Amino acid sequence: MKNLFALLCLTSSFLGFSQEKETTNFKRNELKGNALFLVLGAVEVTYERLINEDAGVGVSLFFVAEDEFETNFSLTPYYRAYFGKKPAAGFFVEGFAMLNSYVDHGYTTYYNDNGTTVTNFVADEVGADFALGFGLGSKWIHRKGFVFEINAGIGRNLFSDNSPEVVGRGGITLGYRF
Incomplete structure (x- = not known):
């Protein structure tokens, strides 16, 4: 009986296999710029560090000097989970936190005695707030x-009642993985 048990253990060890996942060696740093915002007159630069084949963390810095944007500065750290076949590529879901500042342009509008509308500039209100959010996207990597x-x-x-209630994040981004 002992010999049969020893033979069974020996053959099962030959037939068994390991379930370790084979890891691939890939570049883990990315530096990117938002081409869409650049066309619109703003600048957004992003650095992302890939933790493994399925996840990455990064930070985006956004700033603008024009009045068309409500937000004139933001610092946005994020975490991404990737669902593609290539390492850290394909469809992704992200969670982010955003420290943002805004300028609220103050105007008053009233009607003159002769019926014309008059708009006066009052003051710019500058403020900052902190946002939490999520995003979706897709990433393609060239060889x-x-x-x-x-x-x-x-x-x-x-936190602030004067800040925009909702903030957006997004774009068309070009960069390099190194």
Whole structure:
């Protein structure tokens, strides 16, 4: 009986297999710029560090000097989970936090005695707030390391009553993985 048990253990060890996942070696740093915002007159630069084949963390810096945007500065750290076949590529879901500042242009409008509308500039109110949100997107990687990404996200400011209630995040991004 002992010999049969020993033979059974020996054959099962030959037939068994390991379930370790084979890891691939890939570049883990990305530097990207938002081409859509650049066309619109703003600048957004992003750095992302890939934790493994399925996840990455990063930070985006956004700033603008023009009045067309409600938000004139934001610093946005994020975490992404990737669902593609290539390492850290394909469809992704992200959660983000955003420290943002805004300028609220104050105007008053009233009607003159002769019936014309008069708009006066009162003052710019500058403020800051903190938002939490989520986003979706997709990333494509060229074999030479070039990155193309499309993403969109939405978040909510949490503290100030004067800040915009909803903040957006997104764009068409080009970059390089190194």
